[in-house]
Amino acid sequence: MVGVVGNRARAAIMRSQRITGLTPGVIAELVAEIGPLWHERHQAGLASRPRRRAVGAGAKHKLVFVDRLLATLVHLRHGATHDVLACWFGVDRSTITRAIGEIRPLLAMRGCTVAPDVRLRTLAEVIDHLGASGQTGIIDGTEIRVRRPAAGRKDREKFISGKNKQNAVKSMVMSDADGRVVFCSPAEPASCADITHARQLGLVKLLANGPAVEILADAGYQGLGAQTGGRVVTPPHRKFKKNAPDWYEEMHERQRKAHSSRRIRVEHGIAHLKNWRALARHHGRREHMTDIVQAVAGLLSHQQTAMLSGNQRK
Secondary structure, eight states, X not given: OOOSSOHHHHHHHHHOHHHHSSOHHHHHHHHHHHHHHHHHHHHXXXXXXXXXXXXXXXXXXXXXXXXXXXXXXXXXHHOOOHHHHHHHHTSOHHHHHHXXXXXXXXXXXXXXXXXXXXXXXXHHHHHHHHHHXXXXXXXXXXXXXXXXXXXXXXXXXXXXXXXXXXXXXXXXXXXXXXXXXXXXXXXXXXXXXXXXXXXXXXXXXXXXXXXXXXXXXXXXXXXXXXXXXXXXXOOOOOSOSSSOOHHHHHHHHHHHHHHHHHHHHHHHHHXXXXXXXXXXXXXXXGGGHHHHHHXXXXXXXXXXXXXXXXXXXX
8 A cells, every 4th residue: 555645744734633623642543443444344345246356456545544534534624625635645536535435434433432431322322321420411403504405306495494594404412511522413404493303313212211311402492391301401481471570580581591501511512513614514415414423523522532531630
């Protein structure tokens, strides 16, 4: 396998967290974890079809695995186009496209890291983890703008957000009380309401039959509290729509601010997700959005956990 990017340039990319969004230690862990999986999939793909030559014969890769990983990280972090990355790494555009298509699903399947040896991949695992650790979860929906489907295509209007009136997809993000992302759902068309999306993910059933966990949510999830025995906590309802007494206005505002100050951590987590430009606005295929959202969530949680572990050691 012949590398195109020189060792000095590769080291410079890995050293700068501004380029990849990750520290060198986290990138080294990704290489050790994903490298064998990528090689195994590649070898299985070569052996899965009839061949005239032995496996390993023929043209060699122009990008080593580390360069493929770095190209994917730069693409997710800065939204760099495949053409730009091809010029940077000195290969053809199709090579970059193939590399990102291979690495991105491997990053998405990793799940969110909450401890050096603990990964959460499903919502059920997240609820069990929060119940076992006694932590509070915070949920909120986030929208990512996407391209509008072509004219005449079936269900063209289902991507239009009722809130922003733009074509987008939606994902439910859950963080812990410290704002660390612990779950990011598959992407759904933005016309789906937040509360409907939560029900489709099975949140109501998991909370009703699972451990006693407190989940903070905004007004978009009002109604889940009654269905989950009060485990989903939303902002207080207004009992007076008109001519409310002064004492009630003061009490309601105090309760609303108290709830908002506890729930704001998930907004910080979503802001960190949106720092990855692939989630600011997506110009590619909508079919890839689930892998992109979950890959970024896994990378961000890994970096956040590494930073927390480093601070605790100090």
